[in-house]
Amino acid sequence: MTQQTVLEQCLSIVLSDDKSTAYLEFSKQEESFACTPDELEKYLASQGIKYGVLREALLVFVSHPEMYVKDRYKIAEGIKPVPGTDGFIKVLVGMDDSNERRPLEAEDGKVDYKEVTRLNNVRTGQIIAERIPPVDGMVGRAVTGEEIPFRPGREARFKVGKNVVVNPDGSAMYAALDGLVTKTDGNKLNVFPVYEINGDVDYNTGNIDFVGTVVIRGNVLTGFKVKAAGDIRVVGGVEGAELEAGGSVEITGGIIGYNKGLIQAGHNVKCTFIQEGNVDAAENVLVSQSIMHSTIRAGQAVICEGTKGLIVGGSIQAGENVSARVVGNTMSTVTSIEVGVLPKLRNELSDLRKEVREQMDALDKTKKALTLLDQLAAAGQLSPDKMSMRIKLSATQKSALRLSEETKTRIFEIEKVLEDTSRARVDIHKMIYGGSRIVIGRYTKFIKDPISRISFYYHDGDITMVPFV
Structure with missing residues (x-):
């Protein structure tokens, strides 16, 4: 009996499922079993083991075969395939975890504890995620010599929600x-x-800064800022905070501003009451109960016609009309109602008039200095330094005169707009008290005594009063 036959009778080869590993085991026990490494290697080849034979393992086995009578013994090892990497969806917009909000730290190390929310704002058409394709793996090699295919990576698929689109x-x-x-x-x-x-x-x-509409089911506390490109809706109240909306601001409660903060809206501001607030609306300010000691500016109208409909103290400016049930109080609290021009124009006019006064004062000082220098020049006592100063002052005077003329021209333009007060009107549904002031365009009327149910409008160069109906 040849040695090869003995090996075939005593040994058998067991392969792993993927054929990447070969094991040797005794199928028949012989106490006198012995073989050389070369004989064992030839036997493996005859059994189809062509790759990854472990030479050192052969030496160990033939040295002490009795040790492996009851065990499988790894005798060859191929190369396992490397599976492909699955594709995945890469989100390109930071997905902040609300549980990991941290205050914003500036470059100088200062920490703003009001800047803890950084929203994942996106604009229409902005890419928010991309699909990363799978990556191929590597083929393996079986101990029998053939290739072992790798498991390909799986394609990722977008999980499409609302208001998103995937390219073709x-x-x-x-x-x-x-x-x-x-x-x-x-x-x-x-x-x-x-x-x-x-x-x-x-x-x-x-603080909140969002490209859409913000809904707050609570209060906005003093010192905080909410900015929205759309509307801001507060189901609660607003303290001395800053709210800025490209659309409208609606507050179910009221505004207690403590003379701090600002409410700005590209359209309307609507709330229950305003106390010591600062409100600026491009269109209308709609208040159901009261406006007290506040500064209100509206491009069109300020309406306060609710159960109380009370306006007391402060300054109310509207481009077209103000309507309220009661203005002022029995204590003659100073209350200013201005209509007939956009508040921004009226405020600009006030600033321009102040500038003109300052310019005239500066021109007067320049003129006096030039007069003195002219007298010195006539007497032949003008030094080179004084001569240089005279030249500079002359140039300054010309520049100041030109600037003054430009300012006066702008004042004239605004005053012409102020004269167009055809739609300007103040309607008092119940009572207006002394201490109130009605301004329509360029004209002012001071109220000394209480007047009930009255309307004010401009007519024939003066503010006219007619019964409110």
Whole structure:
């Protein structure tokens, strides 16, 4: 019996499922079993083992075969395949975890504890995610010599939520509107045009800056800022905070401003009451109960016609009309109502008039200095330094005169606008008290005694009063 036959009778080869490993085991026990490494290697080849034979393992086996009578012994090892890497969706907009909000630290090391929320704002058409394709793996090699295929990586698929679009080749996802990138159930990517805060705007939320509409189900505390390209809706009240909306601001409660902060709106501001507030609306300010000791500016109208409909103290400016039930009080609190011109123009006019006064004072001083220098020149006592000063003052005077003329021209333009007060009107539904002041265009009327149910408008060069109907 040949040695090869003995090996075939006593030994057998067991392969792993993927044929990447070969094991040697005894199929028949012989106490006198012995072989050389070369004989064992030939036997392996006869059994189809062509790759990855472990030469050192052969030496160990033939030296002490009795040790492996009951065990499998690894005798050859191929190369396992490397599986491909799965594709994935790479989100290009930071997905902040609300539980990991941290105050903003400036370059100089200062920490702003009101800047803790950084929203994932996106604009229409902005790419928000891209699909990364899978990467191929590496083929393996079996101990029998053939290749072992690798498991290919799986393609990733976008989980499409609301207000997002995927390009035709499925490689990128884009925002379909301005808003906030949010993941919902199943890791769907969405863009929502509304950002909701369920609670107060305080140190927990920090300042808010959003490209859509902001809904706050709580109060906005003093010192905090909320900015929105759309509307701002507050289901609560606003203290001395800054609210800036490209659309409208609606507050179910009221505004207690403590003479701090500012409410600005590209359209309307609507609330229950305003106390010591500062409000600026491009269109209308709509208040149901009262406006007290506040500064209000509206491009069109200020309406306070609710159950109280009270305006007391402060300054109310409207481009067209102011309507209220009661203006002022029995204590003759100074209350200013101005209509007939855009508040910004009226404020600009006030600033320009102040500039003209300052310019005239400066011109007067320059003129006096030039007169003195002219007298010195006539007497032949003008030194080189004084001569240089005289030249500079002459140039300054010409420049100041030109600037003064430009300022006066602008004042004249605004005054012409002020004269167009055809739609300007103040309606008092119940009572206006002494201490109030009505300004329509360029004209002012001071109220000394209480007047009930009255309307004010401009007619024939003066402010006219007619019964309110």
